Amino acid sequence: MDDHGRVRIAAGRGAVALLVSGLQGTRKAGMGLVGAALIAGAAQAQTYRFDTFEVQGNTRIDTASVLSTLGVTPGQPVSAGALNDGFQRLQASGLFQNVEIVPQGGKLLIVVDEYPTVNRISIEGNQRLKDEVLLSVVGSQVRRVYDPVQAERDAAAITDAYRQAGRISATVQPKIIRRDDNRVDLVFEIAEGRVSEVERLSFVGNRAFSDRRLRRVLETKQAGLFRVLVGSDTFVSERVALDRQLLQDFYLSRGYADMQVLSAVPELSPERDAYFLTFRIQEGQQFRYGRxxxxxxxxEIDTSLYQAEVQVQPGDIFTPQSIERTVQRLELLATRQGLTFVRATPQITRNPASQTVDVNFVIEKxxxxxxxxIDIEGNATTLDRVIRREFNTVEGDPYNPREIRAAAERIRALGYFSQAEVTARxxxxxxxxxxxxxxxxxxTGSLGFGLNYAVESGVGVSLNFAETNFLGRGQVLNVxxxxxxxxSSASLTFIEPYFLNRDLALSFSTSYSENSDDVFTFDTRSVGFRTGLEFPVGEFSRLGVFYGISKDKLEARDDTELSPILLEDVGDEITSYVGYAWSYSTIGRGLDPTRGVRLRFGQQFAGVGGDEEFVKTTFLAAAQRTVRNEEITLNATFEGGLLNMLGDENSRQPNRFVNSSSIIxxxxxxxxxxxxxxxxxxxxGGNYFVAARFxxxxxxxxxxxxxxxxxATFLxxxxxWGLDDTDATGPIPVDxxxxxxxxxGVGFLWDTAIGPLRFNFTTPVRKRDFDREQNFDLTIQTRF
Structure with missing residues (x-):
């Protein structure tokens, strides 16, 4: 209260002072909560009546808005407490730095000091993270009122972005530069600091698998000599949670049912530029199936039919995946028999002494x-039907929680979403x-420009555009x-994975290629088109049928004399064909992650129009497994092909089999x-080939x-071999x-951030005098 007994309410940066006449002397040293309550009570009791209002200091906010927020009606009595409430509303509006309310008899004076508006937002001192990345986390906006609290939040968000990039020592300071017309430039000054790398990854408690093997499981990597090229060696705290789950899944999929990650402790180096990350684990025993x-x-259940669907055998490694897949098979069998609400519940009995698990699948209601x-949210681009088709369940169907979980896994596997949560209520x-x-x-799209190199073709340039969710329809487009x-070559491929809303992949592709390298004694040019349908025929197998047409041109070079066999092939030929291809693979998908097989068989029938008539058959059988606690991966592949001409025509070189590094x-x-x-x-080339690779x-x-x-080491x-009737062109000495x-040979495989590299050093063991060796092979593909 001033000298005339008037109430004054003032505040600066959120502090409120309410003084009432006659009470100044009561607030003495040592006054506690009771004295404060007496003051507040007296203030609430005093009332005022204002006939006029005056607002000072407002340039951008109109007077009506100020009075509306204050909430005081002219001519109506108002208490000091109500004035305080109005003051609090003005202060909380975020529009004013300071607010002062001064009653002057029948007049109320409101003095405000407006916050400035933001003229410009800029980032200074950043080199590792671009402006657009940092500005995307800033909540302050140009031409809006400057809020210092929001500016502090923005600085914290920018700091967190640097922390995600591994720079935990980064600091961000928000500053303002005042301009005319009550405007300010908001500047975030950044000191980035150094990247905090993971200097060492170590494990405690692991006996079955070495540190080297477990490091390969983790998303986080140790910093090494090529740390400039490796981003996964940067310490990111959120990545540690993923690493814990990856370790857990790795052990569970190998029969360690009791495995626990007891702790994951990051220790910061004294220089604050590196972490030492230690995982403390408890492996437990490895269990296998017993009975x-x-x-x-x-x-209504014929138990023998369900027993036949149980594919795990005694002695197999006990894993959650094998339990889940067996349950799915049993419940699918019940559905095919027309039974609803039937569940297969696994009853598990542990035998610690023998390290086995007995499992009885109980078929019950x-x-x-x-x-x-089914409600879908968060998909701005992807159509609802692309997500819905991953469900085998529709509205009105019996609810099967396992099927819902399987659908959730299929949605995540699409690769369209960074997060996908499926819940039931x-x-x-x-x-x-x-x-x-x-x-x-x-x-889901990528545009790549790169360099590639191969010993046979030399240095090349590549340009690629790929989109796996074209127009949000789940379609694949690759150019x-x-x-x-x-x-040189060019190609375009389009795939509709759910043609007619079924698990039926429809594909179209066109291609063009030219070859004039020194490996061959002639030039080739080929242009082709192919379309096909592919669909599943089993849990791990698919069948595809296709039609294709191509025009192949073989052209002699002016400075090269061709063999009479090749002279017969010079010119243009059109090949029109139909065919099928069956494939089966459990590598990386089967119940046992340590082993798998891949099979492929296909045939191509030419003669549906065109100039060529033949049957071309190819087959492949491959097996893979890991040994020595998964330190070594063994691969064995057997492959072959046959070209059988129909009629009296000889085979042409573009259709014959020619050796490449993919054969031997x-x-x-x-x-x-x-x-x-x-x-x-x-x-x-030849009409036949076989190959075995180990x-x-x-x-x-x-x-x-x-x-x-x-x-790698390999054999x-x-x-x-094999040509058709070579006597047709006269007596030719042909082997x-x-x-x-x-x-x-030996090989070195280098998985780098700029692409996969493989170096092969090879020595022939068995060869003929005219066979042409290639003792070194290097393949590089770099993408930017």
């Missing part, structure tokens, strides 16, 4: 629930369930152009196979695993007999 069976008390509806009735799908989209000094290594493209001995031409891949003990360099054997070539 496995299926039982049921339901009269489950809870009677129906799916009321009670519906509008006790018998119904609503399934909620909440997704967060992520970029690629590759050029090298003597080879250690020899040039076309370096083995039939040969016109007069011309020593290595590019004839390889062991392993970590190099003398090179830290964080460098991503692995070693390749194979042959390309087209079967001959088993072989080669051994």
């Amino acid at each position: 496995v069976g299926a039982t049921s008390a339901l009269p 489950g809870e009677r629930l129906f799916v009321e509806r 009670e519906g509008t009735t006790p018998e119904t369930v609503i399934v909620d799908v909440d997704v967060e989209e992520q970029p 690629g152009v590759n050029t090298a000094s003597e080879r 290594r250690g020899f040039e493209s076309g370096g083995i196979g039939p040969r016109d001995l007069n011309f020593d031409d290595a590019s004839l 390889e062991a891949q392993f970590e190099l003990g003398f090179i830290p695993e964080e460098y991503g360099i692995a070693g 390749d054997m194979g042959s390309v 087209d007999d079967f001959y088993l070539n072989s080669a051994v």
